[in-house]
Amino acid sequence: MSLYERLGASEGIRNIISDVVDNHLANPAVSPRFKNMKLTPEELKTSAGNFFIVGTGGPDDYQGKDMLATHKGMNISANEFMAVLDDILAALSKNEVGQREQEEVLFILYSFRSEIVLQ
Numbered sequence: 001m002s003l004y005e006r007l008g009a010s011e012g013i014r015n016i017i018s019d020v021v022d023n024h025l026a027n028p029a030v031s032p033r034f035k036n037m038k039l040t041p042e043e044l045k046t047s048a049g050n051f052f053i054v055g056t057g058g059p060d061d062y063q064g065k066d067m068l069a070t071h072k073g074m075n076i077s078a079n080e081f082m083a084v085l086d087d088i089l090a091a092l093s094k095n096e097v098g099q100r101e102q103e104e105v106l107f108i109l110y111s112f113r114s115e116i117v118l119q
């Protein structure tokens, strides 16, 4: 079964990503970033949901920018990257995603680190 299916397909992933964005807005380590963005929180939920869906083996509706273009010039620190991972793991646990799936998600997210964190 694909990771997409094991995360509860599109509905399950949209619930997870909704919690991720809510966690970012409530997390003082990163909340200023998400209160001053071009997208609205709802638009970010849709776009990040689409990104996650295609990245885990689901249908491809992602129309956003690639990760380098999205985060370029934001000067994102290693601590902020960790805070975002914490928020995502908390959302996975809240949605009762298993340990193995959490590790697979973490592995995928880590693969984007060099495109997101300021070098």
Ligand code: HEM
Binding pocket: 030, 033, 034, 036, 037, 038, 039, 044, 047, 048, 051, 063, 064, 065, 070, 071, 076, 080, 081, 082, 084, 109, 110, 112, 113, 116
């Ligand atoms: C592996 C980790 C991450 C992934 C997969 C990711 C993914 C995404 C995606 C898919 C978008 C939407 C892009 C679009 O629609 O064009 C986005 C936007 C955004 N991301 Fe990330 N992101 C990550 C880490 C971070 C971190 C660490 C920060 C800063 C703390 C951050 C801040 C933002 C902001 C502020 C936006 C909105 C940009 C705007 O519209 O102004 N992201 N991200």
